[in-house]
Amino acid sequence: MHDAILVLCTSPNEGVATLLARQLIENRLAACVNLIPDTRSIYLWQGKVEESQECQMTIKTRASLFAPLRRFIRQHHPYEIPEIIALPVADIDDDYLAWLQEVTDVSEVI
Secondary structure, eight states: OOEEEEEEEESHHHHHHHHHHHHHHHSSSSSSEEEEEEEEEEEEEETTEEEEEEEEEEEEEEGHHHHHHHHHHHOOOOOSSSSOEEESSSSOOHHHHHHHHHHHOOOOOO
16 A cells, blocks of 8 residues: 555645745655646635636645645645645556655655
8 A cells, every 4th residue: 555645735826836846845745746827716715706826736745744744835835724635546656656755755854
C-alpha cells in the first residue's frame, strides 16, 4: 500500500501559486505541483455568489505529510479560508511512487 495523495488548492493568481509551489517543493512537503492558470471559480462567500479567476494547484505528496502541508498553506496563503482538499490516489506507477517518496523524504533535509 502507498500513501500518495493529490491536494487541490486554489490561489488568487499564478504569482502566488508559483511562490507557494516553490516553497512546498523546497521544504519537501510536495514532490510536484502543477499550476493551472486562469481557472474560473464560482462560489458562495459571505452570503453572495462570487466569481473570480484563480490559479489551481495540484499538489502531489504523501498522506503522512498532509498535516504539515496544510499548516504551511494556512500560514502562507493570502485567503482567509484556502481550499485544501486531499484526494486519495487509487493506483500509481511504481517508479513515480519511488521518486515521490524519495523527494519528499524529510529526513534528508538538514
